[in-house]
Amino acid sequence: MRGTRSIPQSSKGNKGRIPFLGVGLFLLFFVLGLGADVIAPYDPWERFDPYLEPSAAHWLGTDDLGHDILSELIHGSRVSVLVGLGAAVLATVIGLCIGLFAGYYKGTPDEILMGITDVFLMIPRIPLVILLAAFLKPSSWIIALVIGLLWWTSTARVVRSKSLQVSEMNFVLSSKCLGFSNVHIIFTDVFPNIIQIVIPKFMLTVAAAMITEASLSFLGLGDPSMKSWGMMINFAFTKGGLVNALWWWFIPPGLCITLFVYAVVLLGYSLEEKEQTALGVR
Amino acid sequence: MSCLHIKHLTVAFETLTGKVVAVDDVSLDHEKKETLALVGETGCGKSIIARSILRLLPENALVRGEIFYEDRDLLKLSEKELSEIRGQEIAIIFQNPTLALNPVLKIGDQILELFRVHKRASPIGSRDYARSLLDRMGFENPAHALDMYPSQFSEGMNQRVLIALAIALHPKIIIADEPTKGLDERLKVGILKEFMKIKAERESCLFLITHDLEAAQTIADRVALMYCGQVVETGLISEFFAGPLHPYARALLKSLPAQGFVPIPGASPSMISPPAGCRFHPRCEEKLDVCRHEAPPPIEKSGRTVRCFLYR
Amino acid sequence: MPGDPVTNLMGEDYIASQESIDALKAELGLDKPLLVQYAIYWRDLIRLDLGHSYHFHEGVTQIIASRLVWTIALVGFSILFGTLFGAILGALSGWRRNDVQNKVLTTFFLWVYCTPPFFLSLLALYVFAFEAGIFPMRGFYETGAFADIVKHYFLPVLVLSLFLTSRNYMIMRGSVIQEKGKLYILYARAKGLLSRSILFRHAFKNASLPLITLIALDIGFIISGALFVEIVFSMNGMGTLIFDALLARDYPVLQGIFLFITVMVVLANFVADTVYGIIDPRVRQER
Numbered sequence: 001m002r003g004t005r006s007i008p009q010s011s012k013g014n015k016g017r018i019p020f021l022g023v024g025l026f027l028l029f030f031v032l033g034l035g036a037d038v039i040a041p042y043d044p045w046e047r048f049d050p051y052l053e054p055s056a057a058h059w060l061g062t063d064d065l066g067h068d069i070l071s072e073l074i075h076g077s078r079v080s081v082l083v084g085l086g087a088a089v090l091a092t093v094i095g096l097c098i099g100l101f102a103g104y105y106k107g108t109p110d111e112i113l114m115g116i117t118d119v120f121l122m123i124p125r126i127p128l129v130i131l132l133a134a135f136l137k138p139s140s141w142i143i144a145l146v147i148g149l150l151w152w153t154s155t156a157r158v159v160r161s162k163s164l165q166v167s168e169m170n171f172v173l174s175s176k177c178l179g180f181s182n183v184h185i186i187f188t189d190v191f192p193n194i195i196q197i198v199i200p201k202f203m204l205t206v207a208a209a210m211i212t213e214a215s216l217s218f219l220g221l222g223d224p225s226m227k228s229w230g231m232m233i234n235f236a237f238t239k240g241g242l243v244n245a246l247w248w249w250f251i252p253p254g255l256c257i258t259l260f261v262y263a264v265v266l267l268g269y270s271l272e273e274k275e276q277t278a279l280g281v282r
Numbered sequence: 283m284s285c286l287h288i289k290h291l292t293v294a295f296e297t298l299t300g301k302v303v304a305v306d307d308v309s310l311d312h313e314k315k316e317t318l319a320l321v322g323e324t325g326c327g328k329s330i331i332a333r334s335i336l337r338l339l340p341e342n343a344l345v346r347g348e349i350f351y352e353d354r355d356l357l358k359l360s361e362k363e364l365s366e367i368r369g370q371e372i373a374i375i376f377q378n379p380t381l382a383l384n385p386v387l388k389i390g391d392q393i394l395e396l397f398r399v400h401k402r403a404s405p406i407g408s409r410d411y412a413r414s415l416l417d418r419m420g421f422e423n424p425a426h427a428l429d430m431y432p433s434q435f436s437e438g439m440n441q442r443v444l445i446a447l448a449i450a451l452h453p454k455i456i457i458a459d460e461p462t463k464g465l466d467e468r469l470k471v472g473i474l475k476e477f478m479k480i481k482a483e484r485e486s487c488l489f490l491i492t493h494d495l496e497a498a499q500t501i502a503d504r505v506a507l508m509y510c511g512q513v514v515e516t517g518l519i520s521e522f523f524a525g526p527l528h529p530y531a532r533a534l535l536k537s538l539p540a541q542g543f544v545p546i547p548g549a550s551p552s553m554i555s556p557p558a559g560c561r562f563h564p565r566c567e568e569k570l571d572v573c574r575h576e577a578p579p580p581i582e583k584s585g586r587t588v589r590c591f592l593y594r
Numbered sequence: 595m596p597g598d599p600v601t602n603l604m605g606e607d608y609i610a611s612q613e614s615i616d617a618l619k620a621e622l623g624l625d626k627p628l629l630v631q632y633a634i635y636w637r638d639l640i641r642l643d644l645g646h647s648y649h650f651h652e653g654v655t656q657i658i659a660s661r662l663v664w665t666i667a668l669v670g671f672s673i674l675f676g677t678l679f680g681a682i683l684g685a686l687s688g689w690r691r692n693d694v695q696n697k698v699l700t701t702f703f704l705w706v707y708c709t710p711p712f713f714l715s716l717l718a719l720y721v722f723a724f725e726a727g728i729f730p731m732r733g734f735y736e737t738g739a740f741a742d743i744v745k746h747y748f749l750p751v752l753v754l755s756l757f758l759t760s761r762n763y764m765i766m767r768g769s770v771i772q773e774k775g776k777l778y779i780l781y782a783r784a785k786g787l788l789s790r791s792i793l794f795r796h797a798f799k800n801a802s803l804p805l806i807t808l809i810a811l812d813i814g815f816i817i818s819g820a821l822f823v824e825i826v827f828s829m830n831g832m833g834t835l836i837f838d839a840l841l842a843r844d845y846p847v848l849q850g851i852f853l854f855i856t857v858m859v860v861l862a863n864f865v866a867d868t869v870y871g872i873i874d875p876r877v878r879q880e881r
Contacts, residue, residue: 122859124814126815126817126818127814127817127852128852130821207708211710214713219825219840254713254716265704361788365788369785369786376781381776381778382777382780384800385800385874385875385876386799386873386874386876396785396786399791431875
C-alpha cells in the first residue's frame with residue numbers, strides 16, 4: 001500500500017475490560033458481611049473501656065459505650081448487604097413484572113400499569129421512606145421492604161420499553177400462533193431477552209438502597225438490633241464525635257458506605273456498557 | 283486538471299471481530315464538469331469513500347493514501363482548513379435526510395447556519411436567499427417553511443433541503459451519497475430531475491454514490507464500479523452499459539429487471555476475510571486458474587480500467 | 595398514623611385525669627367525629643390554614659412559611675450551581691475524548707455521587723469548619739448581617755451544589771455521548787462547523803432534554819439532599835423541621851409538609867413539561 005500518511009490512531013477500545021476494582025471491593029464487603037462473626041476481632045456488642053483512641057488492641061478505638069469500632073464496622077457490612085440486596089431484589093421483581101406485562105399486553109393494561117408507575121414516580125421517595133420508617137417498627141426487613149416497594153419504577157420503565165420491542169419480534173409471534181399461553185410466552189420468550197438490561201439496573205438499585213438505608217440509620221430510624229454504618233455515624237454525630245475530633249468514629253463507616261456503593265455502581269455501569277457495546281450502540 | 287484525484291486510498295476499521303478493510307487501494311479521477319457515478323452493492327465501501335473525502339469518518343478509522351482536490355491533499359489538511367472547504371467548496375448530501383437535520387432546530391436556522399459558518403454576508407447570507415433556495419426546490423410556501431421543523435416534513439422534502447444546502451454556496455464538488463435510497467419512484471424521479479438541473483447549470487461537478495444502476499445511467503457521464511472494497515471497472519457510462527468488461531459488471535447488468543433479472547450466484551463476501559486472489563472469483567463464471575491466488579491489478583484498456591486477468 | 599396525639603403531647607408517662615384529656619381534645623378539635631374533622635381540614639386548607647402544631651405551639655402554615663425561606667435559599671442556589679456546572683462539565687466530558695483529564699473528572703464526580711449526602715456534609719463540616727476553622731459550625735446566622743449569612747451558607751450550598759452537580763454531570767455526560775453518534779452531528783461537521791460550535795449549538799440542546807425530565811422527576815433526590823445537609827449543618831429550614839416533627843410525632847406539621855412537598859413535585863413536573871415542550875418541537879406537535 002503506497003501512501004504517505006495515516007491519520008487517526010486505531011482505538012483498541014477498553015470494552016470488555018472487567019472492572020477489577022469494582023468486583024474486588026464488592027467481594028471484600030460481601031465476604032466481610034457474611035463472615036463478620038469470624039472475621040471481626042471482637043464481638044461488636046461487647047463493652048470495653050469507652051472513648052479509646054485507635055491502638056494495637058483496638059485498631060479503630062472504641063465508641064462512647066465501649067464497643068470496638070472495627071468490629072462494629074465489619075458487622076456493618078451485613079446490614080448493607082442484606083438491605084441493599086433485599087430491597088433491590090424486591091424492587092427488581094416488581095419492576096420486572098410490571099414492565100413485562102405492560103410491554104407485552106400493550107393497550108389498556110399498559111396504560112394502567114404506566115399510570116401507576118407515573119404516580120409512584122411523582123412521590124418524593126426519601127421523605128416518604130423517612131415517614132414510613134418513623135412510624136413502623138424499626139427493623140432491617142421493614143426498611144428493605146419499604147425501599148423495595150418504592151424503588152421499582154426505573155426498572156419497570158426500562159423493562160417495559162425492551163419488552164415492547166421484543167414482543168414484536170417474530171419468535172414471539174410464532175409462539176402465539178403455536179398456541180402457548182401468554183404467561184408462558186412472557187417468561188420463556190420475552191424474559192430471557194430482558195435479563196441483560198435488568199442486571200445493571202439491579203446493581204444501581206442496590207446502590208440506591210444502601211445509601212437510603214444508611215441515611216435512615218443516620219437519622220436514628222434504623223434497626224437498633226443490628227450494627228449499621230449509618231447508625232455508627234448517627235452516634236458519632238449525636239454523642240459529640242464531631243466536636244471532639246473523634247474522626248475514627250465517623251470517617252471509617254462513611255468511607256465504607258461510599259466504597260461499597262462505588263463498587264456496586266462501577267459494576268452496574270460496566271455491565272451497562274457491555275450491554276450497549278453488544279447492541280452496537282457504543 | 284481534475285476535480286478530485288483519489289490515489290491509493292485505503293480505509294480500515296479496528297472492530298471487536300477483527301480488522302475490516304472497507305476500502306482497498308482505490309484510485310479514482312473525477313474530471314472537471316463531469317458527473318461521476320460510484321456504483322456498487324450495499325456494503326462495498328462506496329459511502330466510506332464519500333465520507334473520506336471530507337474526512338467525516340469515525341475516530342477508529344485508519345486511513346492511508348492521498349485525496350487531491352485542486353492540488354491540495356485533503357488528508358493532510360488541518361481540521362480548521364478542512365472546515366473551510368466543507369459545505370463551501372465541497373458539499374455532501376447524506377442518505378437519511380430527516381436524521382441528518384437537527385430535530386429541534388428550525389429549517390431556516392439550519393440553512394442560515396451554513397451561511398454564518400462561512401461568513402457570508404448578503405445577498406447570499408440572508409434569509410431571502412434561503413427562501414429562494416427553498417422556492418427553487420419546490421417548496422410551496424418557502425417563507426413559512428423556514429420556520430418549520432424537519433419532523434413536519436416528509437423524507438423527500440427534507441432531502442430537498444439537503445440539496446438546497448449543498449448548492450447554496452456554489453461548491454466546486456457535490457457529493458451525493460445514495461440520494462434516492464428509500465424514496466419511492468415518484469420522489470426518485472423528482473430528485474434525479476434536480477440533479478439534472480444542477481448538472482445543466484455546469485457550476486459543480488457531481489459525485490454520485492449509488493447502488494441504483496438506472497439512476498446512474500440517467501445522470502452520470504462516467505461510472506466506477508466497486509466490489510468488496512475495490513474499484514473493479516471504470517469507463518464512460520455509454521460504453522459501460524453497451525459492453526461491460528468485468529464479469530461482475532456483466533452479471534450485474536444481467537440481473538437488472540429489464541435485462542432478465544438473472545441473479546448472481548453465490549453470496550457477498552465477508553469484508554473481514556475476503557477471498558484470496560481476485561475477490562470475485564468464487565462467483566465468477568469466467569475465472570482462470572490465476573484468479574484463485576493472485577489479485578488482478580487495474581489494467582488500462584482504451585480509456586477504461588478493469589481489474590481482471592481476462593484482459594491482461 | 596399510630597400513636598394518639600394527645601398522649602404524645604403530654605408525654606407517655608403523664609397520667610392525666612380524664613377531664614384534662616377531654617379538655618385538650620376539645621381544644622384541638624379531636625372530639626368531633628372523624629368526618630367533621632376531615633371537613634374542617636379541607637376548609638382550613640383553602641384558607642391556607644394548615645392547622646396548629648402540637649409541638650411548636652404555632653400555626654403550621656406559619657412554621658412552614660418561616661422555615662421555607664431558608665430552605666429555598668439553600669436549594670435555589672444549589673440547583674442553580676448544580677445544574678450549570680453539572681450540565682456544562684458533563685457535556686464537555688461526554689463530547690471530548692476519554693483522556694486522562696476526562697477520566698479523573700468523571701471518577702471524582704462518581705465518588706461524590708456515591709457518597710451519601712449526610713456523610714459529605716459531615717466531612718465538609720469536619721474539615722472546613724472544625725479543623726480549619728474557616729466556616730462556622732452551625733448553619734444558621736448569628737447576626738442578621740449579609741456577610742454573616744453568606745459565611746454560614748457557604749458550606750451547605752457548596753455541599754448541596756456538589757451533590758447535585760455530580761448527578762447532573764453523569765446524566766449530561768451519558769446523554770451527550772449518545773447524541774454524539776447521531777447523523778445530524780456528522781452533518782453539522784460536513785457543513786463546516788468546528789467541534790465546539792457543534793457541541794454548544796447542536797448537541798447540548800438535544801442532550802439536555804433527558805436532563806430536564808430527570809431533574810423534575812427526581813425532585814425527591816434534591817429534597818433528600820437538602821434534608822440531610824440542613825440537618826447536619828443545623829440549619830433552620832424545612833429539613834430540621836421534618837426531623838423535629840418526626841421525633842415529636844407532630845402530625846399537623848408532618849401532614850402540612852408532606853402536602854407542601856407534593857404540591858412542589860406537581861409544580862416541578864409542570865415546569866419541566868413546559869420547558870421540554872419549548873425546546874423540543876416534536877412534543878408540541880403531538881399535543
